[in-house]
Every structure is written in C-alpha cells, then in structure tokens.
Amino acid sequence: MEITLWHLLDSLLAILLLGLAWSALSGTDLKRGVVLFMAFGLLLSLIWARLRAPDLALAEAAIGAGLSGALLLLALRDREKSENKAGQPMSLLRLATVLLMLLLAASFALAYVTAVTSNTGGRLAGLAFGNLEQSGVSNPVTAVLLNFRAYDTLLELAVLLAATLGILALGSERRPFRRPGVLLGALVTWISPLLVIVAGYLLWTGAHAPGGAFQAGALLAAAIVMLRLGGMTSEQLPHPLLQGWLLASGIAAFMLAGYLATFHDLAFLQYPAGWAGLLILLIESAAMLSIALSLGLAYLGGSPSGWDERSSRGKRS
Amino acid sequence: MTELLGSLFILASLAFFAAGSIGLLRLPDVHARLHALTKADNLGLGLLVAGACLIGGHLLLALKLLLVWLLVMFASAIAANLIARHAMKDGEES
Numbered sequence: 001m002e003i004t005l006w007h008l009l010d011s012l013l014a015i016l017l018l019g020l021a022w023s024a025l026s027g028t029d030l031k032r033g034v035v036l037f038m039a040f041g042l043l044l045s046l047i048w049a050r051l052r053a054p055d056l057a058l059a060e061a062a063i064g065a066g067l068s069g070a071l072l073l074l075a076l077r078d079r080e081k082s083e084n085k086a087g088q089p090m091s092l093l094r095l096a097t098v099l100l101m102l103l104l105a106a107s108f109a110l111a112y113v114t115a116v117t118s119n120t121g122g123r124l125a126g127l128a129f130g131n132l133e134q135s136g137v138s139n140p141v142t143a144v145l146l147n148f149r150a151y152d153t154l155l156e157l158a159v160l161l162a163a164t165l166g167i168l169a170l171g172s173e174r175r176p177f178r179r180p181g182v183l184l185g186a187l188v189t190w191i192s193p194l195l196v197i198v199a200g201y202l203l204w205t206g207a208h209a210p211g212g213a214f215q216a217g218a219l220l221a222a223a224i225v226m227l228r229l230g231g232m233t234s235e236q237l238p239h240p241l242l243q244g245w246l247l248a249s250g251i252a253a254f255m256l257a258g259y260l261a262t263f264h265d266l267a268f269l270q271y272p273a274g275w276a277g278l279l280i281l282l283i284e285s286a287a288m289l290s291i292a293l294s295l296g297l298a299y300l301g302g303s304p305s306g307w308d309e310r311s312s313r314g315k316r317s
Numbered sequence: 318m319t320e321l322l323g324s325l326f327i328l329a330s331l332a333f334f335a336a337g338s339i340g341l342l343r344l345p346d347v348h349a350r351l352h353a354l355t356k357a358d359n360l361g362l363g364l365l366v367a368g369a370c371l372i373g374g375h376l377l378l379a380l381k382l383l384l385v386w387l388l389v390m391f392a393s394a395i396a397a398n399l400i401a402r403h404a405m406k407d408g409e410e411s
Binding site (some may be wrong): 067181183184186187190193 | 336390391395398399402
C-alpha cells in the first residue's frame with residue numbers, strides 16, 4: 001500500500017484525538033475538561049468527514065461538540081465554584097476501569113477484524129444500496145434511518161421524548177442570562193435567522209445529500225441556545241400548549257404515517273409505493289421540530305415558566 | 318497557473334496560522350494572545366479561502382467559501398471582544 005499525505009494526516013488526527021481524550025479525562029479542572037471535550041468533538045467530526053461519513057460529521061459537530069459542550073458548561077455554572085474540581089477515584093477502582101476499557105477496546109477490535117475478514121452472509125450495506133430506489137430518497141443514510149429501519153428511529157424519538165419529560169419534571173428552568181452587550185446581541189440577531197435557514201436547507205437536502213432531521217434539529221436547538229445566551233426568556237418561546245404539541249409531533253407524524261399504511265393492507269411503517277418520499281419529508285419536518293425543542297428545553301434545564309401556569313390552570317378546571 | 322497561485326495563497330495562509338499558534342502559546346497575557354490569534358486567524362483563513370477558491374474554480378464554491386470566511390470573521394471578532402472584556406473585568410477585580 002502506498003503511503004500518501006492523507007495517511008500522515010489521518011494518523012495525526014487519530015493521535016490528536018487520543019491525546020485530547022486523555023487530557024480531557026485526566027485533569028482535575030472540570031472547566032478545562034469540558035473545553036477539551038468540545039475540541040475532542042470537533043476533531044471527531046473531522047475524522048468522520050475523513051471516513052466519508054458527512055452525516056455523522058455534521059451530527060457530531062452540532063450535537064457532540066456544540067450542544068453537549070454548552071450543556072456541560074451550563075452544568076458547571078450551576079455548581080459552586082469551589083466544587084469545580086473532579087474527585088479522584090480510588091486507585092483500585094481506576095485500575096478496574098482501565099482494565100474494563102481495555103477489554104472493551106479489544107472486543108471492538110476483534111469485532112472489526114471479524115467483520116472485515118469474514119465473507120459469510122450478505123452485507124446489510126449492499127442490501128440497503130440495492131433497494132435505494134424504492135426508498136423514496138436518494139441519500140442512503142436517510143433511506144436507512146427513515147425507511148429501512150424506521151422502527152428504530154421511531155423508538156429513538158420516543159427515548160428523546162421520555163428524556164425531555166424527565167427534564168420538564170426537574171422543576172422550573174434556570175435563570176435566563178442577563179442582557180448581553182451590543183456586540184453579542186448583534187451576533188445573536190444575525191446568526192439565529194441564518195441558523196433557521198440552514199436548518200431548513202439541511203432538512204430539505206437530507207433527501208439526496210448529507211443532512212436530515214437530526215442535524216437540522218440540532219441547528220435549530222443551537223439557535224435557541226444562542227437566543228438564550230442573548231437574554232431570551234421563555235415567554236418568547238411558543239405558547240406552552242404549542243410546545244407540548246411540537247414535542248410530540250415527531251412521534252405523532254411517524255405513528256400516523258405508520259398506521260395509514262396499515263389501512264392499505266401494508267405492514268406498520270411500510271410506506272405505500274410512490275408516497276415514501278413525501279411521507280419521509282413530512283415525518284422529518286415534524287421530527288426536526290421535536291428534536292429542536294427537546295434539545296432547547298434541555299438547555300433551559302427545566303420546564304419553561306408557562307408550563308407551571310398551564311398545569312395549575314388544568315387542576316382548577 | 319491559477320492552481321499555482323492558489324497553492325501560494327494556501328502556503329501564505331499556513332505561515333499566518335503558524336504565527337497565530339506560536340503567538341497563542343508564547344505571548345504573555347490574554348489580550349496579546351487574542352491579538353495574535355484573531356489577526357492571524359482572519360488573514361490566514363482569508364488567504365486559505367482565496368487559495369481554495371482559485372483551486373476549486375467554481376463560482377458557487379467560491380461564494381460558499383467566502384460566506385464561511387465572513388461568518389468566521391464575524392463570530393471570531395465578537396468572541397475575541399467578549400473574551401477581552403471578560404479578561405479586563407477579571408483584571409480589575411484582582
């Protein structure tokens with residue numbers, strides 16, 4: 001095998017990734033660890049791009065590096081300043097963890113080698129590519145996520161909804177940030193509409209190119225985070241009732257599409273021929289809104305102020 | 318010819334990125350580091366984008382790259398300002 005410049009770059013990326021992972025976990029300064037973790041996410045998305053998985057690269061950059069980092073930084077802000085040191089676990093526990101991780105790494109390596117070397121059985125990727133024309137979209141990743149294994153994606157949305165309900169049960173939201181200066185305000189007002197446009201583009205383009213509901217939803221959530229940093233209060237979010245509908249809309253659209261198929265003597269979630277493209281777009285649009293609001297509520301860290309009012313009103317009536 | 322010119326632009330951008338990184342590591346305080354980093358990043362990225370536009374050779378691609386450059390400049394200028402102001406406030410307190 002010829003060694004090219006790409007090999008050099010790839011090994012450099014891999015070494016950097018391992019180094020970043022180590023330094024993010026080994027230090028005791030939590031803030032430093034979080035920032036290093038965000039850098040780790042960014043580098044990981046570069047590596048996904050190098051592995052020709054642009055869908056994953058987009059998702060990792062938006063969720064892994066961006067939103068997770070923002071959530072972790074916010075969690076740090078909640079703690080007392082004196083507490084911002086990581087506790088040192090017992091050395092025996094540490095040793096056990098390292099051994100377990102090594103075992104896990106070894107089993108992953110074994111699985112990879114087996115997958116690459118063994119020839120028995122059909123590859124799922126071949127099956128997916130072979131049926132791409134019937135899926136309604138031409139982006140294989142979207143075809144797999146929204147059609148071939150739509151059931152898994154439906155359950156993923158259910159998990160997301162359950163997690164959001166957990167967040168809403170935590171109590172009321174964090175205090176909003178104080179109004180920022182002119183400059184950050186300008187950045188927020190310029191960038192948030194741009195984020196909405198890009199999210200719409202990613203949603204639309206997901207049918208034939210990298211993109212889709214998860215990436216678009218993460219971008220919309222990033223817009224919520226930016227607006228929050230710019231001093232947005234939860235009164236500026238949609239009406240609580242509408243929020244509830246939006247949260248459930250992803251699963252609702254999925255289930256509706258699934259059950260509609262059963263009226264035509266098809267299996268649950270088996271899209272009728274010719275309708276798959278439109279159904280996938282509708283489901284993805286609804287899922288994008290659900291995902292965006294779920295992640296946004298995670299950043300608010302509890303139920304927005306209107307929610308409590310609504311529940312108390314509900315009790316009275 | 319355009320490819321050669323593009324490569325030259327990219328090489329020049331590398332020099333700016335290197336200078337910025339060295340500045341970030343070596344300069345004494347936050348403000349000096351920011352100065353090194355933002356200057357080098359904006360100009361370095363600008364040269365990189367110019368080089369990539371020349372090598373790419375598509376108008377649409379060039380416009381997209383230009384947009385990336387503008388957005389990064391916008392964000393990095395404001396981020397630098399925020400960090401600098403925060404550092405100044407911290408300096409007053411201590």
